[in-house]
Amino acid sequence: MKIIMLGAPGAGKGTQAKRIAEKYSIPHISTGDIFRANIKEGTDLGKKAKEYMDKGALVPDELVCDLVVDRISQADAKNGYVLDGFPRTIPQAEALDAALTKIGEKVDFAIDVDVPDDNIINRMSGRRACVACGGTYHVVFNPTKVEGVCDACGGQLILRDDDQPETVKNRLKVYHEQTQPLIDYYTKKNILKSVDGTQDMSKVFDSIVAILEV
Ligand code: ADP
Ligand code: AMP
Numbered sequence: 001m002k003i004i005m006l007g008a009p010g011a012g013k014g015t016q017a018k019r020i021a022e023k024y025s026i027p028h029i030s031t032g033d034i035f036r037a038n039i040k041e042g043t044d045l046g047k048k049a050k051e052y053m054d055k056g057a058l059v060p061d062e063l064v065c066d067l068v069v070d071r072i073s074q075a076d077a078k079n080g081y082v083l084d085g086f087p088r089t090i091p092q093a094e095a096l097d098a099a100l101t102k103i104g105e106k107v108d109f110a111i112d113v114d115v116p117d118d119n120i121i122n123r124m125s126g127r128r129a130c131v132a133c134g135g136t137y138h139v140v141f142n143p144t145k146v147e148g149v150c151d152a153c154g155g156q157l158i159l160r161d162d163d164q165p166e167t168v169k170n171r172l173k174v175y176h177e178q179t180q181p182l183i184d185y186y187t188k189k190n191i192l193k194s195v196d197g198t199q200d201m202s203k204v205f206d207s208i209v210a211i212l213e214v
Helices: 013-024 031-041 045-053 061-072 089-102 117-126 167-181 181-189 199-213
Strands: 001-005 027-031 081-084 109-114 128-130 136-138 191-196
Touching: 001 013, 001 181, 013 027, 013 089, 013 109, 013 199, 027 031, 027 061, 031 061, 031 081, 031 181, 045 061, 061 081, 061 089, 089 181, 109 181, 109 199, 117 128, 117 167, 167 181, 181 191, 191 199
Parallel strands: 001 081, 001 109, 027 081, 109 191
Antiparallel strands: 128 136
């Protein structure tokens, strides 16, 4: 099962992708997590990506596409995967299609987690990320047992640099200009499915499972 998660930044793609990955035993591949891990390790890729991420801009396609094509060709992705945060532009979607066509495969589902911009601003200002494991919480909608401490690993929770309100506004603008056209792209391929991302997290998940198991 090859699944793409679409939706604005903060729509809940990562939250749902994690659950899908657990339920179907497939890897959750988040390009944002890959970049953040590279930034933490101080790699060249991380240094380059950070320049764009801090501004709320997209990392250039040429730094993203090969990385994803390489990742999905690894052994653990043999039975499928859930892509979170990729593709984010039409050229990225075309690069993914080209790589899959070469090996006689295709994406099965593109799931759009639909949330209006007004809700997004609240979601992002309350999102907290673990510096150690990348786990994501929300101060109101998904709080940790102990404030500021990751339930999963005990790491420290922070507000991501790119979740500052000014950066979020730019990320939303970039989303509408560059990523939203993918909704049309996958509609034309007959694999687009939309879910109402304003429901609570388990309801959103139930809607996704209902789509995947028809
Ligand atoms: P994305 O991966 O799309 O950027 P996340 O999954 O990180 O988004 O979710 C953004 C924030 O909103 C997080 O703090 C998360 O805990 C919270 N969140 C996710 N889904 C919901 C939901 N259905 N209702 C309320 N808050 C949510
Ligand atoms: P995310 O964790 O998915 O919200 O991604 C955080 C940031 O990483 C984005 O705002 C972009 O700067 C960058 N990024 C992640 N995935 C991509 C991608 N597929 N294409 C370009 N930039 C990306």
